[in-house]
Amino acid sequence: MDILALLAFDDTGWGDEMLMGMVITLLVSVSAMAIGLVFSVFATMSKLSNNVFSRVLGNTYTTVVRGIPELLVIYLFFFGFNNALMAAAKSLFNYHEYFEFPVFLTAAIAVGIISGAYSTEVIRGSFLAVPKGQIEAAKSVGMSKFQIFHRILVPQVMRYALPGLGNVWQLTLKDTALISVMAIAEIMRTAQIAAGNTKEPFVFYIFAAILYLTLTTVSTHALNSAENWANKGVRRA
Template sequence: MDLTFLSFGSLGWGDEMLKGGLMTFAVAFCAYILAIIVGLVFAFLKLSKFMPLRFIGNFYTVVFRGVPELLIIYLVFFGGELLLSKIANGVFGYDGYVSLPLFVTGVFCIALGAGAFCTEVIRGAILAVPKGQHEAADALSLSKWSKAFDVVLPQALRIALPGLANVWQITLKETALISVIGLVEVMRSAKIASGATHQPFTFYLFAAVIFLLITSISNRGFKKVETWSQKGVRS
């Protein structure tokens, strides 16, 4: 293990590794936000009184919780590029190959899997809101939208925070898989650097340190948010 390879500048790979770490965080953060939005939508679908909507919600969570994330990436990236290329060729007469943007593809694929877990976390949190809160909203003659977004959802998100924190950890770790499509995040940077220097242990260990650093900072952030959300709540 030679730490001189982690120096900055033209002689070291430290700057490339840190750039890869920033890319990892960017993908994880964007995918996480998208996953929460997807989770909210499909949680309401699963709680709907209409069977077709419940079927759509259940189908999504069963499929994307059961299919490996790596397989989702392969299907979306390679299958999507092939499909778009055929459409471009058949409809527009374009003979070239259509490539998907790597960052957008990575965020979308990670969000699909994380969104299924967010759906179950949010659905469970909504069901955990006390019945009295629903009855109080009905007594005030609130509309369905007002009841959902002003009464139920704020309380459900407070309950869901620990579960959503776990989903963040899953999302962060899943970003390591998107190196297979060529996006230069921390794992891809470590692979390139270790191949050039023949020092795999050095760079993969540094990649682990970057992941642990992001995890530890984000854990503190979630704990502060949980503490803040509990203010004024009766035990």
């Protein structure tokens, strides 16, 4: 069979399945990135707080998640998350029935926790990059804590964090290949199924690599223009 027939958009070819896999990969990455950003905002707050306990909690989160293999986190969620939820439902709500948490969401949360740990470091660094004098100045003109946060900190932190978050996005995109072990039909899993069915692993893994490269290349360009847009008011030497 030639390559075009293998990758055709019909019932016998795998082109449409692979593209669908690319859509799933994108969906998981976007959800994971969003979940990770929510995590990282909380983790940044706890890492920068004055409370020793919450600092330790934040540091433990980023150190542990960044220190163990992504695959291990994903396995842990795949095998343990549903049981943990059922145990929690049992003890908190006295709910004894069996249920299955959607595996797509489990995957998004698992990858989200990984990407959140990396985002935390990026956002923390950006917070610290805002000059102290600006916060002092904001205090001296009588801004409240919330006003300082959303008028002074957020606009600058978003700009400083953009390049770093772009890197995290690329990492997240590639980490989603690991959720193929959860049997979610993203690029990698679809390629595995197609390779198994057609006995043509080379074609499909190359095609999978091309799809990932497309995603990362498009992201690189999008991130570059986003950075240019965000920095258009900044003076440069």
